[in-house]
Amino acid sequence: MKKLLTVLLALTLVGTMFAGGQQEDKGDQPLKIVLLVKSLGNGFFEAVADGGVEAAAELGNVESIYMGPSSATAEGQIDIIETLIAQRVDGIAISANDRDALIPVTKKAMAAGIQVISFDSGIAAGGRTIDLIPSVSELIGRQQVQLIAELTDYKGQVAVLSATSQATNQNAWIEWMYEEIKDPKYKDMELVEVVYGDDAADKSYREAVGLMQKYPNLSGIISPTTVGVLAASKAIEDENMKGKVQITGLGLPSEMQHYVENGTCGQMALWNPVDLGYTSTMILEALITEKVAGNEGDMIKVGRMGDVKVGTDGVTVMGTPFVFNKENIATYAAMF
Amino acid sequence: MNSIKELLKKREITLILLVIVLAVAVNMRAPGFVGGENINRIVNDTSILIMVAIGQFFVILTGGIDLSVGSIIAFSGMSASMINQYNPSMPVFYVLTIGIIVGLVLGAINGLLVAYGKVPPIIATLGTMSIYRGFTFVLSKGQWVTAHEMTESYMNLPKGNFLGMSNLIWSALLISALMIYFSRYTRSGREIYAIGGNKTAARFVGVSEKKVNMIIFSISGALCGIAGVMWTSRYAAAVNETAAGFELMTVAACVLGGVNIAGGAGAIPGVIVGALFLGIINNALPVVNFSPFYQMLIQGVIVLSAMFINTMMDKRKERQLLNRRSL
Numbered sequence: 001m002k003k004l005l006t007v008l009l010a011l012t013l014v015g016t017m018f019a020g021g022q023q024e025d026k027g028d029q030p031l032k033i034v035l036l037v038k039s040l041g042n043g044f045f046e047a048v049a050d051g052g053v054e055a056a057a058e059l060g061n062v063e064s065i066y067m068g069p070s071s072a073t074a075e076g077q078i079d080i081i082e083t084l085i086a087q088r089v090d091g092i093a094i095s096a097n098d099r100d101a102l103i104p105v106t107k108k109a110m111a112a113g114i115q116v117i118s119f120d121s122g123i124a125a126g127g128r129t130i131d132l133i134p135s136v137s138e139l140i141g142r143q144q145v146q147l148i149a150e151l152t153d154y155k156g157q158v159a160v161l162s163a164t165s166q167a168t169n170q171n172a173w174i175e176w177m178y179e180e181i182k183d184p185k186y187k188d189m190e191l192v193e194v195v196y197g198d199d200a201a202d203k204s205y206r207e208a209v210g211l212m213q214k215y216p217n218l219s220g221i222i223s224p225t226t227v228g229v230l231a232a233s234k235a236i237e238d239e240n241m242k243g244k245v246q247i248t249g250l251g252l253p254s255e256m257q258h259y260v261e262n263g264t265c266g267q268m269a270l271w272n273p274v275d276l277g278y279t280s281t282m283i284l285e286a287l288i289t290e291k292v293a294g295n296e297g298d299m300i301k302v303g304r305m306g307d308v309k310v311g312t313d314g315v316t317v318m319g320t321p322f323v324f325n326k327e328n329i330a331t332y333a334a335m336f
Numbered sequence: 337m338n339s340i341k342e343l344l345k346k347r348e349i350t351l352i353l354l355v356i357v358l359a360v361a362v363n364m365r366a367p368g369f370v371g372g373e374n375i376n377r378i379v380n381d382t383s384i385l386i387m388v389a390i391g392q393f394f395v396i397l398t399g400g401i402d403l404s405v406g407s408i409i410a411f412s413g414m415s416a417s418m419i420n421q422y423n424p425s426m427p428v429f430y431v432l433t434i435g436i437i438v439g440l441v442l443g444a445i446n447g448l449l450v451a452y453g454k455v456p457p458i459i460a461t462l463g464t465m466s467i468y469r470g471f472t473f474v475l476s477k478g479q480w481v482t483a484h485e486m487t488e489s490y491m492n493l494p495k496g497n498f499l500g501m502s503n504l505i506w507s508a509l510l511i512s513a514l515m516i517y518f519s520r521y522t523r524s525g526r527e528i529y530a531i532g533g534n535k536t537a538a539r540f541v542g543v544s545e546k547k548v549n550m551i552i553f554s555i556s557g558a559l560c561g562i563a564g565v566m567w568t569s570r571y572a573a574a575v576n577e578t579a580a581g582f583e584l585m586t587v588a589a590c591v592l593g594g595v596n597i598a599g600g601a602g603a604i605p606g607v608i609v610g611a612l613f614l615g616i617i618n619n620a621l622p623v624v625n626f627s628p629f630y631q632m633l634i635q636g637v638i639v640l641s642a643m644f645i646n647t648m649m650d651k652r653k654e655r656q657l658l659n660r661r662s663l
Contacts, residue, residue: 165628196628201571201578203618206381210622213374214366227575230482234572258483258572333484 030063032089033284035277036080038097038121039072043254044273045095047335048120051277058303059285065089074098081105084114091115091284093132096123103127115287119280120273125313129287129294132280132308132316134271137169139320140224141176143269144248147323148220149186151246151266156219159211160194161204161232161249163225173224192218197228204231212239223249229268233259253324253332260329272322273336279305279318350649351593351609354642355616362620369623376500382615383508384563384570386608388582389589390515391443391556393607396590397532398548399599400457402556404446406582407468412439413564414472417481417574420490428489435565436558442468443557444550451549465583473576481574494570504566511559516604524551532599589614592642613642 035052037045045068052064067084069076074097084092085108092109096102096118106116106127116123119132148158160177162170174194181191192215197204204227212218212235221236223229229249233256236245247265259265282302292298298310310316324332363369388405395402416435419426442464449460483491496503519525524547530538531548539545568574587597593610595602617638621631 194628195622199577200580201573201575202567205571206618207622209377210619213368214623214625227573230573231571234483254484255480255482255573261484 030061031091031285031288032063032065032087033091033281033288034065034067034084034089034093035280036077036084036092036094037066037068038095039076040068040070043334044336047273047332048095048277048280050335051274051279052281053277054274055278055281055285055303059282062281062285064281069097072097074101077102078105081109085109085112088112089114090288091117093280093284094118094123094128095120097121099124100127115284117280117283117287119276122315128314130283130310130314130316132276132283132318134276134318135321136317137172138176138179139317140250140269141173142180143320143323144173144222144224144250145177145180145186145191147248147267147269148222148246149189151248152189152219154186155188157190157192157215157217158220158222159192159215159218161207161211161221161223161225161228162194162196163199163228165196167225170224177222197223197225197231199225199227201227201231204228205235208232208235209239212236212241212245218245220246220248223247225249226251226255229265230255230259233264237264250321251324252336253329254334254336256324257329257333260324261326263326267323267325269321269323271318272332275305275318275322278303279308283308283316348594348603348606348609350646351606351613351642354645355609355613358613358616358620358638358642362616362624365625366620366623369620374619376505378615378619379612380502380505381619382611383502383504384566385582385585385589385615386508386611387511387559387566388556388563389586389593389607389611390511390604391559392583392586393590393593393595393602393604394519394528394552395457395556396587396595396597397528397599397602398552399532399535400450400549400552401461401587402446402553403458403461403583404442404465404468405556405560405586406579407465407472408439408442408557408560409564409567409579409582410576411442411468411472411475411564412436412561413568413578414476414481414574414576416565417486417490417568418475420487421481421485424487428487428493431490432493432562432565436561439561439564440554440558443553443555443560446557447550447553450553451546469576469580472578476574476576478576480576481568483572486569486572490569491572492569494566504570507562507566511562512604512608515555519604524548528552529600532596532601534600585614588639592639592646594646614639 035048037048049066056062056064067080077097082105092114102123103126106123110116116128117130117132118128122131160174178191181189195207195211197207208221208231221232223232229251232247236242236247242264248268250270251268256265256268279302283300286292286300287294292300294310296310296312299307302308305319308316308318359370392402392405412435415438416431419434420431446461446464449455450457494502494504527543527548530543531545567578589611590607591597592613593606617635626634
C-alpha cells in the first residue's frame with residue numbers, strides 16, 4: 001500500500017513538474033493554497049475543505065487544494081509536503097499529526113518561498129508563521145453563559161456540568177463563565193453550582209438528575225463537554241423537565257442532532273471546521289499577497305469572520321465558537 | 337425456609353441495616369431522598385450493577401476475578417447499538433439477544449483462557465479487558481452511536497412500566513431469581529461453591545474445574561451482554577469508554593455483600609444488597625451538597641467503614657459460637 005502510494009506521489013510529482021514549467025510562462029495563474037489535513041476520510045476535515053473552497057470562491061484569485069495522507073501519520077504528511085515544494089504551491093495550511101516532526105520539512109518549504117501556517121492541531125513556533133487556534137477560554141466561557149441566558153430568558157438558576165474537576169480547559173472556561181455572569185444583564189441569573197460527570201455517561205446522567213432534584217427551580221444546565229451535554233439532555237427528557245430546564249454546551253452536531261432537533265437543547269456551540277478552512281485560506285492569501293507580514297499585532301481581514309489579530313509566537317485566535325440550532329444542525333451533523 | 341432465615345442472619349441483615357442508616361443520613365441532608373419516586377429511581381439506576389455483580393459473584397466464588405466486565409459491556413453495547421443503527425427494522429428483542437450472545441462469546445473466551453490456557457483469571461481478564469476495549473474502538477472506528485441513530489424502540493427498551501417498575505428493574509429481578517435458583521438448587525451451581533471451598537476435595541468427588549470455569553465466565557459475559565444493551569439504550573449513547581472502571585464497582589458490591597474474595601463463601605441476596613448500597617451512595621453524592629473534591633474520599637470512607645462494620649459483626653458472631661461450644 002505504502003509503496004503504491006509512493007509511486008503515485010512520484011508520478012504526480014513528475015507530472016506537476018511539467019505542468020509547473022508550463023505555468024510559469026503564463027504568469028497569471030491563481031494562487032495555489034493547500035489545506036493539508038491529518039488524514040483523509042474524516043468528516044471533520046471534509047468540512048475544512050468546504051471552507052477552503054468557500055474562501056477561494058470569495059477571493060477569486062485562489063485555487064483551494066485539499067490533501068492528506070491515508071492514515072494520520074507525520075511521515076505521510078512529510079511526503080506530501082515534499083511533493084508540494086516540488087510543485088511550487090503558494091501556501092500550505094496544515095493540521096499537523098506531530099507538533100515537532102514536521103518542522104524540518106516546513107522550514108524547507110518556507111525557504112522555497114511557500115507560506116506555511118498551521119490550524120486545528122498546531123506546529124511549534126519556527127515551523128510556520130501563524131498557528132490558527134479555534135477559540136480561547138474567555139470567548140468560550142462567555143459565550144456559554146450568553147447561550148443559556150438566551151434560552152432561559154435571562155432568568156433563574158443555572159448550573160454547570162463539567163468533565164473532571166482537574167480538566168484544565170474546562171476549569172478555565174468555567175472561570176470565564178463566572179466572570180461573564182457578573183454583567184448586569186444577567187442580574188436575574190445565578191450560577192449555583194459546578195458538578196463533575198467525569199466524561200462518563202452514567203455519572204454525568206446521575207449528576208444532571210441530582211442537579212434537578214437539588215434545585216427544583218433550576219432553569220438551565222451548561223455542559224461544555226460532549227459526553228456531559230449528551231447525558232444531561234437525556235436526563236432532562238427522562239425526568240420530564242424538557243422546556244423547564246434548558247441545556248446548552250459544547251457538543252458535536254452529529255451526536256447532538258436528536259436533542260437539538262427535538263428542542264431539548266435549544267442551541268449549543270463548537271468550533272466549526274468550515275470556518276477553520278475558510279479562515280486558514282483567507283490568512284494564507286493575505287500572507288502570499290503580502291497584505292500582511294504575519295508579525296505579532298498584525299490585523300488580518302478574514303471575510304465573514306471579521307478581523308483576527310496575530311498574537312505572540314504567531315498564535316492567532318479565530319473567534320467565538322459557532323452556534324448550532326434547529327435550523328443548521330442537520331447540515332453540520334452530516335459533516336462531523 | 338429455615339435455610340433462608342439462617343442466610344439472612346449472616347451479613348445481609350447487618351448490611352440492610354447499614355443501607356437504612358445510610359439512606360436516612362442522606363435524607364437528613366437532602367430531604368425527599370427516601371421518597372417512593374426516588375427509591376424507584378435508585379433501584380432503576382442500580383439494576384445494571386446488580387446484574388453484572390451477580391456474574392462477578394460466581395467468578396469470585398471460585399477465587400477468581402473478572403476484570404473484563406466493563407469492556408464486555410462496552411463491546412456488546414456498541415455491537416447492539418450499531419446493529420440497531422444499521423438495521424433499524426430489526427425487532428429490539430433480536431438486538432438484545434445478539435447483545436447477550438456477543439457477551440456470552442467474549443465471556444466464554446475468558447473461560448477458555450482460564451480453563452484450557454491455564455492462565456490465572458486476574459491475568460487472563462486483565463488482558464481481555466484491554467483487548468475487548470480495543471475491539472470496541474476498532475468496531476466503532478472511534479465514533480459514537482447516539483440518540484439520532486438509535487430507534488425509539490431501542491431507547492425505550494429499559495423503560496416501560498409494569499406494576500410501577502421499569503423493564504430494567506424487571507430484568508434485574510428476573511435474573512436475580514434465576515441465578516439464586518441456579519446457585520442453590522442445581523448441580524452446576526453447587527459445583528461452583530465446591531470448587532471455591534476446596535479445589536482438591538471438589539476434584540476428588542469428580543467436579544470438573546474446567547467445566548466450572550467455562551460456566552462462570554460465560555454467565556458473567558452473558559450478563560454483561562444484557563448490561564451493555566441496557567446501558568447504551570438507557571443513556572441513548574454508545575461511546576467507546578462505556579463502563580470503564582465498572583469492574584471495580586462490581587467487585588466492591590460482591591465484597592460488601594459478604595462474598596469472600598478468596599472464594600467459597602457468599603450468596604446472591606448479599607450481592608444485591610451490596611450493589612444497592614453502592615447505588616445509594618452513587619445517587620446520594622450529587623444531592624448531598626458536598627464539594628465534588630471530597631466526593632471520592634467520602635465514597636471510599638463509607639465503603640470501607642461498611643465493610644469494616646460488616647466483618648466486625650461476623651467476627652462477634654463467630655466468637656459467640658465458639659464460646660457456646662466451649663461451655
